[in-house]
Amino acid sequence: MSNTEHGLKGRRSGRRPGASGSREAILAAASRQFASRGYNRASLRAIAADAGVDQKLIAYFFGSKQQLFVAAIGLPLNPAEVLPEIVAGDPTMIAERIEALLVEVLSQPALHERLTGVIRAAASEPEVARMMREFLGKEVFIPVARVLGSDDATFRLNLVGTQIVGLMMARYVLEVEPLASLPAEQIAAAVAPTLQRYLVGPLI
Amino acid sequence: MSNTEHGLKGRRSGRRPGASGSREAILAAASRQFASRGYNRASLRAIAADAGVDQKLIAYFFGSKQQLFVAAIGLPLNPAEVLPEIVAGDPTMIAERIEALLVEVLSQPALHERLTGVIRAAASEPEVARMMREFLGKEVFIPVARVLGSDDATFRLNLVGTQIVGLMMARYVLEVEPLASLPAEQIAAAVAPTLQRYLVGPLI
Numbered sequence: 001m002s003n004t005e006h007g008l009k010g011r012r013s014g015r016r017p018g019a020s021g022s023r024e025a026i027l028a029a030a031s032r033q034f035a036s037r038g039y040n041r042a043s044l045r046a047i048a049a050d051a052g053v054d055q056k057l058i059a060y061f062f063g064s065k066q067q068l069f070v071a072a073i074g075l076p077l078n079p080a081e082v083l084p085e086i087v088a089g090d091p092t093m094i095a096e097r098i099e100a101l102l103v104e105v106l107s108q109p110a111l112h113e114r115l116t117g118v119i120r121a122a123a124s125e126p127e128v129a130r131m132m133r134e135f136l137g138k139e140v141f142i143p144v145a146r147v148l149g150s151d152d153a154t155f156r157l158n159l160v161g162t163q164i165v166g167l168m169m170a171r172y173v174l175e176v177e178p179l180a181s182l183p184a185e186q187i188a189a190a191v192a193p194t195l196q197r198y199l200v201g202p203l204i
Numbered sequence: 205m206s207n208t209e210h211g212l213k214g215r216r217s218g219r220r221p222g223a224s225g226s227r228e229a230i231l232a233a234a235s236r237q238f239a240s241r242g243y244n245r246a247s248l249r250a251i252a253a254d255a256g257v258d259q260k261l262i263a264y265f266f267g268s269k270q271q272l273f274v275a276a277i278g279l280p281l282n283p284a285e286v287l288p289e290i291v292a293g294d295p296t297m298i299a300e301r302i303e304a305l306l307v308e309v310l311s312q313p314a315l316h317e318r319l320t321g322v323i324r325a326a327a328s329e330p331e332v333a334r335m336m337r338e339f340l341g342k343e344v345f346i347p348v349a350r351v352l353g354s355d356d357a358t359f360r361l362n363l364v365g366t367q368i369v370g371l372m373m374a375r376y377v378l379e380v381e382p383l384a385s386l387p388a389e390q391i392a393a394a395v396a397p398t399l400q401r402y403l404v405g406p407l408i
Contacts, residue, residue, distance in 0.1 A: 122378060123327030129378050136380055158374060158383035159394055165378075166370020170362060174326060174333050174369075176340055179362035190363055190407045194398045203394045 023061050025051040030072035035127050039069060039134035066139045069131075074114045076105060080139040083157075084147050087199055095196035099188045106171075106184035116172050119165070136161065148199065159198040167191060227265050229255040234276040239331050243273060243338035270343045273335075278318045280309060284343040287361075288351050291403060299400035303392045310375075310388035320376050323369070340365065352403065363402040371395060 029050035033042040044065055048055035062068040070078040086097050105111065121128040141161075145153035167187070171180050179187065197203075233254035237246040248269055252259035266272040274282045290301050309315065325332040345365075349357035371391070375383050383391065401407075 120327045123324045123373065133378050133380055136378075141380070155382050155386065155390075155394075158380050161380060162370040162374040162383070162395075163367055163398075164370070165373050166366040166368070169327065169369050169373060170366040174337050174340075176337055176345070176362050176365060178359050179366070182359065186359075190359075190402070191366075193401070194367075197397070198394070 022051070022053050022057055026053060026058055026061060026068070027072050030068050034069060034072060034131045035125075038127075039131045040138060042131075044068070066135070069135055069139075073118055073132075075118065076108055076111050076114055077101075079136075080143065083140060083144045083160075087144060087148050091200045094199055095192040098195045099192035102188035102191060103184045106187060112172050115168050119169055119173055150200075152203065156198050156200075156203070159203075160195050163191060163194055163198070226255070226257050226261055230257060230262055230265060230272070231276050234272050238273060238276060238335045239329075242331075243335045244342060246335075248272070270339070273339055273343075277322055277336075279322065280312055280315050280318055281305075283340075284347070287344060287348045287364075291348060291352050295404045298403055299396040302399045303396035306392035306395060307388045310391060316376050319372050323373055323377055354404075356407065360402050360404075360407070363407075364399050367395060367398055367402070 026047065029047045030042075033047045033050055036042075037046075042065075044055055044058050047068070048058055058068060062071050066080050067078065070080075082101060086094060086101065089097065122132050123129070141154050141157045144157055148156065150156065170176050171187070230251065233251045234246075237251045237254055240246075241250075246269075248259055248262050251272070252262055262272060266275055270284050271282065274284075286305060290298060290305065293301065326336050327333070345358045345361045348361055352360065354360065374380050375391070
């Protein structure tokens with residue numbers, strides 16, 4: 001990681017790229033721009049200008065706008081990347097793939113703090129709710145619905161979202177017991193069949 | 205409703221009971237006391253003292269501490285009252301009873317504002333999260349688990365809670381589409397089998 005900063009070619013900005021200060025400046029600018037303009041209207045150009053860096057540095061450090069958003073919000077994984085993998089394979093094995101992913105996510109010790117931060121901000125600040133809604137719609141619900149292919153695929157992905165956000169809220173924000181203390185495996189096993197049905201099972 | 209204030213007997217306080225000001229004073233005092241002491245440690249005696257009314261007036265207007273809490277929080281229904289009814293009857297009809305209840309709740313036009321208020325406060329203020337956690341544990345999870353009777357009943361009720369709070373968060377706070385705009389019936393039909401399984405179905 002510490003050597004990646006030397007790999008950038010063709011920069012035109014006068015600032016030193018890759019200094020860890022640039023990465024932090026981009027994240028801070030991204031948070032400001034996404035919150036004030038929403039996900040759809042915030043541009044990489046404006047974020048680069050706000051951070052005082054060359055726009056290429058954003059692509060270099062983070063990749064796409066979607067990936068920058070996930071990093072700026074502090075999401076522990078990128079739903080736009082993991083959900084297509086979940087739904088693209090053998091549909092009879094969706095519950096198994098979800099269960100493995102949930103165990104991984106729910107076992108991360110650092111997760112508590114980051115997720116409570118995201119949920120608190122989305123619940124209490126309308127502009128954060130808006131940028132989450134825009135991000136989820138554009139980068140998750142619509143593209144993953146295409147992979148899923150069913151007529152009601154967007155609704156199905158909404159339902160998956162309700163179960164995930166409620167699980168995080170109950171375990172990490174409200175901390176209800178025994179849910180807050182139970183091992184990830186037990187929770188993942190109980191919830192995975194719900195998500196499988198929401199994705200590909202009968203809804204009525 | 206307007207005549208109920210004349211039915212109180214045996215009051216000892218010097219204040220006029222039943223004036224709508226007393227009811228509001230009790231609600232405001234309850235909100236303060238629950239938030240500062242938590243659900244378990246807040247007492248009706250202290251709430252009455254804070255409101256400047258006789259403690260009997262609380263029972264008269266609201267009934268129990270649990271019912272006062274629900275009124276003070278602004279919950280659209282009392283989970284401590286509706287959940288035992290859901291789980292006590294024929295277990296094969298739980299999904300039908302849940303679906304009917306969800307349709308009723310999700311169809312209330314005033315719900316949006318009240319629920320977003322509750323969820324926002326619980327997500328952003330740790331003391332509100334604590335009082336919700338204490339209320340749910342003492343008045344919902346533990347007593348309803350007794351009705352449910354299974355060894356893992358409290359965990360099952362936690363899981364029900366995750367789906368309900370996530371549904372409210374996604375529909376009313378994040379307002380993701382199409383979930384936010386769909387008719388209550390379609391959402392209730394999709395979610396009810398999940399709640400039935402969490403209550404009485406196989407968890408693994």
